[in-house]
Amino acid sequence: MTIISALGSRRAIRDYRDQEVEEEKIKRLLEVATWAPNDRMREPWSFYVIKGEAKKRYEALAMEFLEERFPTKPHLVNSSIKVLTNTPVHIVVTSDVVPGDEDATKDNEYAVCCAIHSMWLAAKELELGFVWRTRGVGLVHDERLHQFIGAPENKKVIGNIFVGYPDEESIQKMKPSKRTSFEEKTTWL
Numbered sequence: 001m002t003i004i005s006a007l008g009s010r011r012a013i014r015d016y017r018d019q020e021v022e023e024e025k026i027k028r029l030l031e032v033a034t035w036a037p038n039d040r041m042r043e044p045w046s047f048y049v050i051k052g053e054a055k056k057r058y059e060a061l062a063m064e065f066l067e068e069r070f071p072t073k074p075h076l077v078n079s080s081i082k083v084l085t086n087t088p089v090h091i092v093v094t095s096d097v098v099p100g101d102e103d104a105t106k107d108n109e110y111a112v113c114c115a116i117h118s119m120w121l122a123a124k125e126l127e128l129g130f131v132w133r134t135r136g137v138g139l140v141h142d143e144r145l146h147q148f149i150g151a152p153e154n155k156k157v158i159g160n161i162f163v164g165y166p167d168e169e170s171i172q173k174m175k176p177s178k179r180t181s182f183e184e185k186t187t188w189l
């Protein structure tokens with residue numbers, strides 16, 4: 001597969017088979033992430049792998065969040081929790097905050113985004129499904145996720161990656177990916 005075709009066929013995969021992800025493959029994703037471009041080689045990423053017993057605790061945290069957020073919508077709480085119980089592994093990715101340097105802090109976040117995208121492409125090659133979640137059970141914008149992973153103050157949570165072996169049936173049902181043409185997004189100066 002060429003890089004260009006891999007970019008064109010990468011998808012957000014949200015449904016997984018009931019199958020563990022081998023530690024070797026998780027390590028491969030993490031290694032690939034560290035090759036991402038980054039300003040001044042600050043290598044601003046840190047990874048927190050949530051699986052096994054930690055995943056159970058994460059589910060409990062998400063349940064607390066969902067019940068608080070949707071007190072009158074138990075069906076929504078249950079379907080959201082199902083998303084978590086059907087996900088074998090999460091990788092939370094943080095970016096280093098540079099005290100007193102907003103620009104460097106932003107550049108660090110951009111580098112972490114590159115790292116996550118690298119992992120996304122590598123996941124495809126490793127036959128893994130992958131989605132970067134921020135909203136809802138992703139909990140990226142909720143301070144409790146930061147506390148849960150035990151990250152220091154100077155690390156900002158950027159992504160919660162959901163990984164697992166894709167459920168083939170739901171892949172078959174996925175609508176083709178669509179994008180606005182670059183022509184509409186580009187100004188040639």
Ligand SMILES: Cc1cc2nc3c(=O)[nH]c(=O)nc-3n(C[C@H](O)[C@H](O)[C@H](O)COP(=O)(O)O)c2cc1C
Binds near residue numbers: 136
């Ligand atoms: C920064 C970021 C945040 C995202 N957050 C979520 C999310 O919270 N929940 C979700 O289901 N997908 C999330 N996604 C995945 C997008 O919804 C997905 O990439 C988009 O629908 C395009 O589909 P594709 O990746 O299959 O091309 C996120 C993607 C990015 C880059």
